[in-house]
Amino acid sequence: MREAGTTPAESRSAAGTDTGGTGPAGPGSTRAAVSAVPRTRFAVPGRIAVGEDTASTWQTATLAGVRRETPHAATFRLAVPEWAGHLPGQHLMLRLTAEDGYVAQRHYSIASPPDDSGHIELTLDAVPDGEVSGWFHTVARPGDTIEVRGPLSGFFAWPGDRPALLLGAGSGVVPLMSMVRHHRARRLDVPLRMVVSARRPEELIYADELGDETTVVYTRGAPHGVPVGRMTAAHVAPLLAEQPAGGWEAYVCGSNGFAEHASRLLVAAGQPVDRIRIERFG
């Protein structure tokens, strides 16, 4: 069921790699026998092609509404009439322009699932002194226009075809929530599980939307009777012990510290490294 070129190459032994790899990654490559470039051995290539036109064209987006999620995070609904559609997990680039022509641009994950509404949603943390998030949280109001380009990057995308195991922390839940919403909206049969980490219950983004597919880990404060502590093997190992047919495609999103920790838990529990996709903040 995997696309051409995603079959993992043999483990490269470190020393004496003169045997090289078996050819470049890439669908339809006919040069496999010629070059010694190793087949990429982690989760590539991208799940989907990214259109050059959609990726390079700036479009006007109009703020349609704001929804508070937590004391520090809010969801911004944008009307983008010419939006080309996206897959869960993809992101966009956004820019704000000052009167003197100064531009600030950032990448943000898309929170909403793909649909035909002509709208997309972003959930943004209010970063202290954040140049762009600060504008969204303190200045923006419905009717304001900004510019976006995308969707971008096929790597962290989930088309809904393979069982998905999602690990996120803080606002790292945003692209994962697009996957959960897509799974629900399309009533997909493919298994999906999510483990999210939040400091405290009041900081858990999308708390009211999380269902049986989700386990929440609280790192600083928890509801009565719920343990406090970081994500551990006890959260991850059982999910890998009950793997669906074909195994999980794992998606990890959060700070670099969380991503390092969570990806190590996955590897320790037996998840192949070539089936772990990581998106780190930055």
Add this chain to the structure above:
Amino acid sequence: MNVTRGFAGRPRAADPGLPPGQYDARDEWPVLSAEVTPDLSPADWTFRVDGLVERTRTWDWDEARALPASAYAGDIHCVTGWSKFGVEFGGVSLDAFFSVVRPHGSATHAVAYSHTGYTSSLPLADLTGGRAWIVWEYGGKPLPAEHGGPARLVVPHLYFWKSTKWIAGITLLDHDEPGFWEQNGYHARGNPWKEQRYSGD
């Protein structure tokens, strides 16, 4: 120009070192690898140059470090928007490796591949002439694993995804063979001064 109501932005630093659309990350050095950080020790690290060369060669840790030392002190620029000023990398110029393998005249492009399987693709001209390094030190200390240690490629005049972490080798080709991000919609060259972020730019 599409002015955003009420957006002033940061004080204008008028920094000539900042390419268009970038901001100064200051003390931050974000980690953005898409894969699991490998557990790779110097003893397990090797670096190979092959493809269109007179003589394929693989260096181990000690052999690579025995080449003439060369350092880069300057700025780096990430396609996600941050730039970092005044970084210092220590290692060996790629020219030193190329002078041993002797690239064919037909070689025009390169794929730099990682011990994890990550790849980036570049024009060969961007890797020669003292503009690219294999480095193992950052700020005078061993390069941390999450930043590509024990050794990574550094091509500082291009967006930093070209600077393959955990570098395992470079293959010289007579055509462009898109690497990991290049297959995912990113630019073939990635010049930050021309803001070549995505393939349509």
